[in-house]
Amino acid sequence: MTERVRELVSEASPPAFGPVRLLVLQPTPFCNLDCDYCYLPNRDDRSRLPFEVLDAALARVLDSPYQDGGFNLLWHAGEPLTMPIAFYDAATARIQQALEHRGLPPHTITQSLQTNATVIDAAWCDCFERNGIHVGVSMDGPAFLHDAHRRTRTGRPTHAAVMRGIDWLQRRAIPFQVICVLTADALDHADALFDFFVAHGITDVGFNMEETEGENAASSLERPDGEGRYRAFLERFWQRSMADPDALRLREFEGITALACSDQRLAATDMNTPFVIVNVDARGNVSTFDPELLSVPTAEYGDFAFGNVLTASLEELAATPKFQRVHRAIHSGVERCRSGCAYFGLCGGGAGSNKYWEAGTFDCSETQACRYRIQLVADVVLAGMERELGLAA
Template sequence: MPESFRTFVLKVHSRCDLACDHCYVYESADQSWRGRPLMMSTEIAAATAARIGEHAAAHGLTSVNVVLHGGEPLLCGPAHLRALLTILSEMSVRANLTVQTNGLRLGPGFLDLFDEFGVRVGVSMDGGRAAHDRHRRTRTGQGSYDRVHTAVRALAAREGRFAGLLCTVDLRNDPVEVYEDLIRLRPPAVDFLLPHGNWSQPPPGRVPGGGTPYADWLIAVFDRWYGTAPAETAVRILEGILVLVLGGRSGTEGIGPEPAAVVVVESDGSIEQSDALKSAYHGAPLTGLHVTTDPFDAVFDVPGVAVRRPPPAACRPCPRLRVCGGGHVAHRYRAGAGFDRPSVYCPDLYRLIEHIGDRVAGDLVRLRA
């Protein structure tokens, strides 16, 4: 289990200018966003920065990752975002600053600001126009692809600013086509996100006895990606599995036996667990802690906190446990039974890990020969 947090996600704005129907913040069981202030104040940002510095000093950390998130963080506007970045850049520990945005407002003004503060930018994008606009639409129902595509091209032209693309898997989209549409934008990394579902609210297409549709989708991406030299981009979930198959350790959330060392600070200063838990039930991410009164170490003492939760009992005899770790905690939930069960994606994870392991094993045999 992690002894310290290395990544701090700051919800600097609690609303969004898109109305994505697959959003785990606004469309899932937890609706606590409704009572949050629109923006994180400079006072809360300063308290957060002090707590991060305190945590880093206590654990001997020389640097931390700070992600400005939302909602949509660019809704803060350049002036307020500048004020927040000034506070975070003056912390007592070096911060690797990243913004995760939907890209709608990512124009030259924000890019200049991020150049000034050395901020890297991740953009949420689901593939080409048809795949992207299937979900990522405005409140009036208009697609967002053209604006996001233009923004990402401008971002890619800025040296050292592009962090990568985040794509939510939709089984209706062709996996290889999605991958190739994304890499045309030259991202340094692509992160494929499994839709956040659970046993009470299964993800689309995930039915008992219904095969392994998510494994099949990701295997098609893996075979296209893994078979290309030199590598076109990093693919986080696939690289995480590769590292674990080869005996290493992965910090990818939802993969491996060790929970990712991530903590969230909401716009009002509340300290919470992973956002993905919002898909389980209302209040699932809550810790009852606040940056003005509590250190981040206090999270580890919260009963049942995700970073302290062991793999489900049913998973312990499984030969794939060392790689999948039981899957993401949020995906284990069932109403009335809690989180002590395998991931709703268990068959998909098993099949995906098996496929990757077989490919790697075959390559190692050939190398020895």
């Protein structure tokens, strides 16, 4: 561990509840793919978000004491583009009506969605443009990696369809980000991933680790050699990035670099601070903390819905015994991290969902997810920065 990592352990005071920065809405639980590492249950459920639930969710957030300024509305948790284009046109109109009713400017709410991109065409690009919807694409790089895990419900590969969707976005000059899930299969292919993204003009990338979470009961990264292979993967990706720094932006490298080059420290994260993220499923059930907790049943807590936007305000949800129990456990786990982890200033105590799915409790500290997401990335990036600056021994 470098001394720079040790310096980053200091942090600011933890924040109070909120402010809301992300409203995650599930337009439908249904997904047209059957990715083998997906954490979500009920992906064949074709329920649709009623507009009365959308209106109620907007009202609960906009009228909440936890709302302070603008936030992003993310359509997620299912495949958003299995809903018709008309749904998003009508939703945008209702969002603007909600803002006008409260005298708030149109930019108070921005919209985004996370899609597998398999059905994107000219009509969808028109929809994104006229409704101001930012696009995130889930895809795993070259076909031999992507198609190993991201297939249709009948087992057909999806890479070609995804690339057609990306081509439409690029032809229309619609900016997009790619989230690439790294499984054990990918760890020997840093060059193939880097070359693929650069060759296809994909310049904004984030890596999500395959996680033990929800329906995905075990991660391929749990092998004994997983962390060593991932470190080597990151080191090679760092080398390629430094050799061609304008080729692409990697979210993980940029996040650690920004913290290392500033006085900013994390006291908590959006995913362990109540009501920074508000999650609402297609039936109006609402949770907070990280979105991965929504809609996933457990033996100990049932689900992690604290109420429904049709019947309760966010303040009322915060007063429920279930919320208070979960909040206490998450807070205790964060304090364990604060007191014992040299990476805390980079991490802010991690995500409760990772702790729960890996350890069976929120009240714990280090997880495999934080070793992959934070610790190994920090070690590689900070060592690389020291070499670049001529500070390495």
